[in-house]
Amino acid sequence: MSGPNLGKGRIDVVTLFAEELEETVSFYRKVFGLEPVYEDDHSAVFDFANISINLLRTTEAPGLMDPAVVAHAADGSRFLFTIRVEDVDAVCRELGGLGVALLNGPVDRPWGVRTASFADPAGHAWEIAQSIRK
Template sequence: MKTLGSMNVDVITLFVEDFQKVKTFYQEVFGIQAVYEDEVSAVFNFANMSVNLLNISESYELMKPGTIATHESGSRFLLTIRVDDVDAVSAELKKRGVALLNGPIDRPWGVRTASFIDPAGHAWEIAQQLA
């Protein structure tokens, strides 16, 4: 049997308070449409995985007896998309009304990055490998 660490992460589910606002953000900022949608969730396919936006009201059943962190708790992870030109993508994000959290900035590990937060508080990073 394969180990879990040798398999791809297929879907990440993000819990969101304002489902419609976050769904619209994903459509407009990432330029993609949901491949599945109902009243409480929307699934967006990226090139290598899917992101499922789930209304927080439905998350408690999935996580019980665990707890759900609030939006105000701050970011606990960062999703990264590799791009060819961080500066160009940053400019496009700004045109779409997205405020950058930081960057573009050259990191000591040889990557140029910029980060932003979606309306539900999830952190995203665009990253360009430097030569």
């Protein structure tokens, strides 16, 4: 049985919900050094190198997801975005200088990667990772 073959499609945009949109947009500008490619009262879209992140005010989510509901940020994270970097420790120092608190790390993982994690103001988890395989 064949389906629509969605597995061969490219994931182009991830929509993240934010209760405090303005604070989250400000965080993305400061931490990722990006400006929105689109912005209105309810959303802001940031283009990363290989994907776009759409920050959407949580109150607007039902229009996209009804009857599904958006979990509250306090319920915990269910995913982790990873950005590869050259030097995790250097990026951690830069994040600290911006007032970003780390969730964990830097730590060497048994699979040959050094990582550290942080969260944006809406509770979305981000990881920076550096290969340390020898």
